Amino acid sequence: MKRKHTVLLADDDKVQTMMLSTQLRAKGYSVAAAYDATYTVMVTMKSPPDVIVLDIQMPGGTGKAALERIKSSSKTTQIPVIVLSGFTDRKTIEECMALGASEYLTKPADVDKLDAAIRRVLGLPAAEQPPESANAESPAAAKPPVNELPPRDTWDH
Amino acid sequence: MATGYSIGDLGRKRLFFTSHWLDHFTADCHAPSMTAPPLDKTAFLARLHGDTELGAGMAALFLRDYPGQLESLRGAVAAGDADQIERFAHLLSGAVGNFAAAEATDAAARLVRIARSGDLTLAADALVALDTALQRLAPALRNLTV
Numbered sequence: 001m002k003r004k005h006t007v008l009l010a011d012d013d014k015v016q017t018m019m020l021s022t023q024l025r026a027k028g029y030s031v032a033a034a035y036d037a038t039y040t041v042m043v044t045m046k047s048p049p050d051v052i053v054l055d056i057q058m059p060g061g062t063g064k065a066a067l068e069r070i071k072s073s074s075k076t077t078q079i080p081v082i083v084l085s086g087f088t089d090r091k092t093i094e095e096c097m098a099l100g101a102s103e104y105l106t107k108p109a110d111v112d113k114l115d116a117a118i119r120r121v122l123g124l125p126a127a128e129q130p131p132e133s134a135n136a137e138s139p140a141a142a143k144p145p146v147n148e149l150p151p152r153d154t155w156d157h
Numbered sequence: 158m159a160t161g162y163s164i165g166d167l168g169r170k171r172l173f174f175t176s177h178w179l180d181h182f183t184a185d186c187h188a189p190s191m192t193a194p195p196l197d198k199t200a201f202l203a204r205l206h207g208d209t210e211l212g213a214g215m216a217a218l219f220l221r222d223y224p225g226q227l228e229s230l231r232g233a234v235a236a237g238d239a240d241q242i243e244r245f246a247h248l249l250s251g252a253v254g255n256f257a258a259a260e261a262t263d264a265a266a267r268l269v270r271i272a273r274s275g276d277l278t279l280a281a282d283a284l285v286a287l288d289t290a291l292q293r294l295a296p297a298l299r300n301l302t303v
Contacts, residue, residue, distance in 0.1 A: 015218050055251075057248075108251075
């Protein structure tokens, strides 16, 4: 059976995290969430996901600091990080890219753009556009609550 | 002299500011429209690909969490803590942005800009504007949850 790619959503905006986790699960990803920077680094070290979607303004240290730590560790440096932020200024974007972010997306989040970015950084083929009806179906099937990251071996592969 | 007004009044009155107030506000503020709906339900649901159940869940989560975030923001404004103002205003800005709630998003984003500028002179008034916008938004979100 094909392994699901694991996405860690690191953002203290729980509303957005609920939205994205539901929508990304519906697209076939395994999703976990972290709501502060310290926990983001901790779980990334413990159970490295395939990709991290990171807000740069979170409690427990900044997202930029988390990005720096993730990219400076040999264990996690190869994990692509997509920054998803409300900040649109050039300085912030350049700082994040300099720290090793693979992509920089701005809020409000659009799951199709995020999916496309995830596919790019993971080297996956672009998603086929599903028919409109398929987009709206089966949210319930893909809707476990947003949980904090379980051990990697328990992720749904 | 144009004192005695608060930004919270902007939603209820058409105000005319004298020179330095006008200069100050026009760059960073616009009056919320009382005729505009507090959220663009069509845009919001389009973002969810029509998943009303998810929309209801998001609205319920926001309604549960935002009073505490707003209270933290109030505390930060009272303390004159620019970093915390930015943090909680940014959090609220992102959260209401999910609902295509333009008035509340603009009000929160304005507080972020004020905090980042370091000049907190207008922070209390901007907080009133945000509070007003959130009071208008909350019933609309409650409607999504039923």
